Amino acid sequence: MKTIIITGGAGFIGSHLVRLFVNKYPEYHIVNIDKLTYAGNLANLKDVEDAPNYEFIKADIVDAEHIFSIFNKYQPDGIIHLAAESHVDRSISNPNEFIFTNIVGTANLLNAARKIWGDKSEGKRFYHVSTDEVYGSLGKNGFFKESTAYDPRSPYSASKASSDHLVRAYGHTFNLPSVISNCSNNYGSYQFPEKLIPLFINNIRNNKALPVYGKGENIRDWLWVEDHARAIDIIFHQGKNGDTYNIGGHNEWTNIDLIRLMCRIMDRKLGRKTGESEKLISYVKDRAGHDLRYAIDSSKLQKELHWTPSLQFEEGLEKTIDWYLENEEWMNNITSGDYKKYYEDQYTKR
Ligand code: NAD
Ligand code: DAU
Numbered sequence: 111m112k113t114i115i116i117t118g119g120a121g122f123i124g125s126h127l128v129r130l131f132v133n134k135y136p137e138y139h140i141v142n143i144d145k146l147t148y149a150g151n152l153a154n155l156k157d158v159e160d161a162p163n164y165e166f167i168k169a170d171i172v173d174a175e176h177i178f179s180i181f182n183k184y185q186p187d188g189i190i191h192l193a194a195e196s197h198v199d200r201s202i203s204n205p206n207e208f209i210f211t212n213i214v215g216t217a218n219l220l221n222a223a224r225k226i227w228g229d230k231s232e233g234k235r236f237y238h239v240s241t242d243e244v245y246g247s248l249g250k251n252g253f254f255k256e257s258t259a260y261d262p263r264s265p266y267s268a269s270k271a272s273s274d275h276l277v278r279a280y281g282h283t284f285n286l287p288s289v290i291s292n293c294s295n296n297y298g299s300y301q302f303p304e305k306l307i308p309l310f311i312n313n314i315r316n317n318k319a320l321p322v323y324g325k326g327e328n329i330r331d332w333l334w335v336e337d338h339a340r341a342i343d344i345i346f347h348q349g350k351n352g353d354t355y356n357i358g359g360h361n362e363w364t365n366i367d368l369i370r371l372m373c374r375i376m377d378r379k380l381g382r383k384t385g386e387s388e389k390l391i392s393y394v395k396d397r398a399g400h401d402l403r404y405a406i407d408s409s410k411l412q413k414e415l416h417w418t419p420s421l422q423f424e425e426g427l428e429k430t431i432d433w434y435l436e437n438e439e440w441m442n443n444i445t446s447g448d449y450k451k452y453y454e455d456q457y458t459k460r
Pocket of ligand 2: 196197198199240241242243293294295296304305306307309321322323324326328329330365397404
């Protein structure tokens with residue numbers, strides 16, 4: 111039996127990955143390490159929490175001693191590292207959390223893996239899940255390739271870039287078997303409603319203003335979260351040590367076009383007149399340092415490891431909207447309490 115530690119498994123992408131691994135690999139022991147910050151939610155994993163091959167441990171990756179004691183006890187064969195502070199706006203208002211969790215936390219995991227594997231690291235793997243934001247911002251043309259120079263421009267992306275560099279450095283200097291992937295914007299179920307798609311679905315449903323940053327001209331490349339989880343599975347098992355793989359959907363949308371599409375779909379689903387939800391659009395002060403465009407060239411992953419995205423965007427977006435409409439209780443539970451204060455700080459003064 112293999113033991114795989116997944117960090118950040120109670121978050122958005124992590125919970126999809128835990129579900130995939132617990133169901134697909136009954137012979138693996140999946141240990142989910144998560145601090146349960148505002149973004150971590152065990153309700154995301156209700157359907158697998160009693161599975162015999164699954165275990166949850168509440169731990170902060172910044173706590174080096176605790177992390178080492180877990181690694182020492184479980185002797186994992188693989189680590190898939192997703193735990194992070196992940197929201198760009200929060201990194202602008204409070205960069206330090208990002209530096210602790212994303213940089214120091216990653217270093218602690220690398221040190222713990224190095225200590226327990228020593229020079230017997232054959233067949234082991236440290237997989238670091240990263241973002242396309244490390245490459246900076248594109249103009250109208252071009253794509254991020256694995257060879258694109260790093261140019262992070264927000265505290266979030268700078269902290270992720272630092273962690274990528276650390277993972278590569280440990281691979282190079284200490285022969286720690288590692289692999290990195292850099293993915294574009296994910297969408298789907300269980301995403302915390304601070305991110306564009308779930309935030310706007312929730313606001314449309316509740317007839318609340320839709321705060322579009324700047325002119326809504328920024329472009330993102332959207333990928334269904336389950337396709338990201340599938341890519342991680344393939345790279346974890348078949349990727350080459352020391353390599354990097356870009357993951358993306360070839361699916362670029364300006365924010366405003368995406369928001370208009372969401373409004374039209376939701377008018378239909380909520381029985382509103384066409385155009386009614388669009389009236390909620392409200393242009394607000396732009397995000398500081400707002401990256402204009404992200405677009406991923408995922409041809410390496412497609413050619414070498416035969417991964418392709420499975421869902422057309424319109425179909426995925428409909429499915430996603432349906433999920434949030436059907437899971438009102440999940441949304442209401444996380445938008446009570448602290449979320450209200452976050453929302454006020456982030457949007458009321460904009
Ligand atoms: P998320 O914010 O939904 O989840 C992050 C999880 O990490 C939460 O469960 C949280 O409790 C946990 N966590 C945070 N700090 C921790 C700490 N100090 N110790 C232990 N656990 C901690 O994030 P997400 O959107 O699921 O992203 C997961 C990973 O994927 C991140 O590394 C992110 O950079 C990367 N990524 C995200 C996207 C995206 O579109 N969401 C795209 C590409 C890459
Ligand atoms: O590209 C991958 C990255 O995608 C991940 O690494 C990050 O963890 C993830 O949060 C995401 O970053 P973005 O900043 O692109 O996602 P967000 O959902 O915050 O914003 C998407 C776009 O929508 C962006 O151009 C900002 C804009 N936006 C966002 C919010 C929350 C608005 O116009 N209004 C909003 O209220």
